[in-house]
Amino acid sequence: MITDTKYVYMTQVMKAMAHPARLFIVDLLNEREHCVCELQEQIGSDMSTVSRHLAVLRNAGIIDSRKENNQVFYRLLCPCVLEFYRCVADMDHKRS
């Protein structure tokens, strides 16, 4: 059924990834961990907006953070989400 825990959490993860900036963040964090200011520079939107994107990804359990001095570093918890990128890239190629 739709209310299965399975679908509830899955939906949260999908929603968390369903934004170009957040997909970009996941890509960047796959290389190595980054602080918020580095991500903000790459993305180009307001720092507060980037922080909110990071909170969405963290709440979904996709990334985690640690503090070092006055900076916060984020890292990717589950690189497996990137497998989905390949699947979608294939889908894109097949489209007319």
Next chain:
Amino acid sequence: MITDTKYVYMTQVMKAMAHPARLFIVDLLNEREHCVCELQEQIGSDMSTVSRHLAVLRNAGIIDSRKENNQVFYRLLCPCVLEFYRCVADMDHKRS
């Protein structure tokens, strides 16, 4: 960059999957093709709502449809999206 075609299409696919009813539909279509009325019976919401969910998935290139008499049958185009289910299930297990 965020505006890359890669991220634009990926976002569309993620958004399309980011709903429990639509994840359920993808699961059902992975077994075999189904007509709208069968899906509506499983999901339990209004027929028009189910039809809209199907349109979202089709626009994203995830499913396709064919007509047979006065029924419309939907099928899953890319079973690879289901690989993501496993990844998320693992993530769920690791959560505290």
Next chain:
DNA sequence: TTCCTATTTGGCTAAATAGACAAATCTGTC
């Protein structure tokens, strides 16, 4: 043609999401 069943679409309202600015918080430095 008329009727019936299956599906889609128009139109509306409620809810969720995105993004910006300002204010608050946190940490190390002076």
Next chain:
DNA sequence: GACAGATTTGTCTATTTAGCCAAATAGGAA
């Protein structure tokens, strides 16, 4: 303790999404 840099959170507005009802469309049967 006051100050500066990095990050988060409060608040507001605009946009998007979900879901329902009713109406429209498409095929087949009478």
